[in-house]
Structures are given as structure tokens and as C-alpha cells.
Amino acid sequence: MTTKKFMMVNRxxxxxxxxxxxxxxxxxxxxxxxxxxxxxxxxDGVFQLKKGHNxxxxxxxxxxxxxxxxxxxxxxxxxxxxxxxxxRGLTADDLAVPVEVLSRADIGKLMEEQDVLLSF
Amino acid sequence: MKFSILVSEGPYTHxxxxxxxxxxxxxxxxxxxxxxxxxxxxxxNNATRLTTPPxxxxxxxxxxxxxxxxxxxxxxxxxxxxxxxxxxDDGEMKRNGKDATNLAxxxxxxxxxxxxxxxxxxxxxxxxxx
Numbered sequence: 001m002t003t004k005k006f007m008m009v010n011r012x013x014x015x016x017x018x019x020x021x022x023x024x025x026x027x028x029x030x031x032x033x034x035x036x037x038x039x040x041x042x043x044d045g046v047f048q049l050k051k052g053h054n055x056x057x058x059x060x061x062x063x064x065x066x067x068x069x070x071x072x073x074x075x076x077x078x079x080x081x082x083x084x085x086x087x088r089g090l091t092a093d094d095l096a097v098p099v100e101v102l103s104r105a106d107i108g109k110l111m112e113e114q115d116v117l118l119s120f
Numbered sequence: 121m122k123f124s125i126l127v128s129e130g131p132y133t134h135x136x137x138x139x140x141x142x143x144x145x146x147x148x149x150x151x152x153x154x155x156x157x158x159x160x161x162x163x164x165n166n167a168t169r170l171t172t173p174p175x176x177x178x179x180x181x182x183x184x185x186x187x188x189x190x191x192x193x194x195x196x197x198x199x200x201x202x203x204x205x206x207x208x209d210d211g212e213m214k215r216n217g218k219d220a221t222n223l224a225x226x227x228x229x230x231x232x233x234x235x236x237x238x239x240x241x242x243x244x245x246x247x248x249x250x
Binding site for chain 1: 126128160161200201204231232233235236237239240245247249
């Protein structure tokens with residue numbers, strides 16, 4: 001099968017809308033199709049990666065464990081916007097999984113290299 | 121050029137599916153090919169034939185069905201997203217013990233793999249969402 005470069009762009013907070021959850025389902029399927037998958041986290045999307053989610057009060061599934069599963073699918077390219085972290089008072093130490101922190105401009109360059117960009 | 125389209129928002133609340141429809145028509149008018157149109161998130165609500173807008177408004181669902189019929193388009197609704205939102209065909213009705221179906225003509229329900237395949241097979245995958 002042809003392999004293409006897919007980048008999933010996560011822009012939304014993990015809860016409040018379903019985008020983050022359904023984006024993750026696309027990531028896993030793309031990986032199952034053995035595509036070259038990467039994830040970019042911009043804007044409120046960086047909150048998806050934050051450690052210590054507790055969703056008991058809102059009765060929805062928590063994300064955090066799912067990030068660990070990405071490695072089993074060989075999805076290891078996670079790019080996080082430096083500016084988006086800083087604007088929200090976060091650093092890479094606050095995140096649940098290892099990521100590469102890049103400037104918006106550098107993430108833009110990576111986007112140019114992709115065959116398919118799906119934004120959520 | 122070979123295009124595929126992803127529609128991520130439901131009809132009427134968001135303009136995305138209107139814009140996707142206009143884009144699809146423009147693509148065909150220019151003589152390009154549409155490999156697939158995939159409906160995800162609330163976009164699956166573009167596929168319920170029970171929608172009844174006021175008579176002086178556009179019928180977004182019928183419009184998709186007509187476009188598909190006239191141009192032999194592949195309109196695919198994500199099964200997991202459809203199950204969450206109650207979009208049902210005969211197979212889903214039987215599988216999940218439901219008492220009705222509502223999938224509009226010209227649409228079919230299938231897996232997310234169809235979206236990934238659209239990305240692989242098409243020159244451009246264009247996303248219409250928020």
C-alpha cells in the first residue's frame with residue numbers, strides 16, 4: 001500500500017467537544033493502515049496532553065491512558081506548539097507523554113511537507 | 121485532479137456542509153474527479169433522510185443525495201460517528217437491535233479506513249469543518 005504523510009492537527013481542548021476523541025480514532029486507523037502519521041497540538045489542543053485529567057465529575061472517558069497506546073501503533077511524532085504552551089502557562093514537563101516542542105513557524109514548515117492534513 | 125472531501129459538521133448549524141457541497145459542485149464543473157466524500161463528527165447528520173427544513177430553505181440532505189445520484193459519487197458516513205448520533209441503515213438496525221433506519225439515499229455507512237484510503241488515493245483531501 002502507498003504510504004503517505006498524514007498529520008492530524010489537534011486544536012481543541014480534550015473535553016467540551018468530541019473533536020479530540022474522534023481525532024484520536026482517526027490517528028489509530030491511519031496507523032493501522034501503516035501510514036506515516038504525526039500529530040500537531042496547537043491552541044487549546046495542548047490541553048489534550050496535560051497530565052492528571054480527572055473526568056469523573058463530567059462522566060466522560062479520560063484521555064490520558066490512550067496516549068500511551070500510540071507508541072504501540074508506532075505513532076511517536078508528537079509536535080507541540082511552544083507558543084500555545086506558553087500562552088497557557090504550561091511547559092513540556094506538564095505533559096503526559098514525550099513530545100517535541102516546536103515554534104509555530106517550524107510546525108508550519110512540517111505541515112508543508114505533509115501529503116494529508118486533517119484538522120480537528 | 122482527484123479530490124476527496126471530509127465534512128466534519130452537521131447541516132444548518134454550521135455552514136461547513138453547504139460550503140463542501142458548493143465546492144464539490146465546482147470540482148465536478150471543472151472536470152475534476154471526486155473519489156469520495158466522507159462524513160465525520162456531526163457531519164454524519166448530513167445523512168438522515170428524516171430532516172425536514174422549512175419549504176423556502178434548501179434541503180441539504182436531498183441535495184447531497186441528488187448530487188451523488190447525478191455524478192455517481194461515493195458518500196460515506198463513518199460508522200462509529202453514526203452509531204453515536206443515531207444514523208442507521210438496515211445493517212446497523214439489525215446489528216444494534218434498533219427499530220428504524222434513517223440513512224438517506226446515496227449514502228453508505230462504513231469505517232474510518234475509508235477516510236484514510238481517500239487520503240491515500242486522492243491528490244487532495246479537503247476538510248470542511250470548524
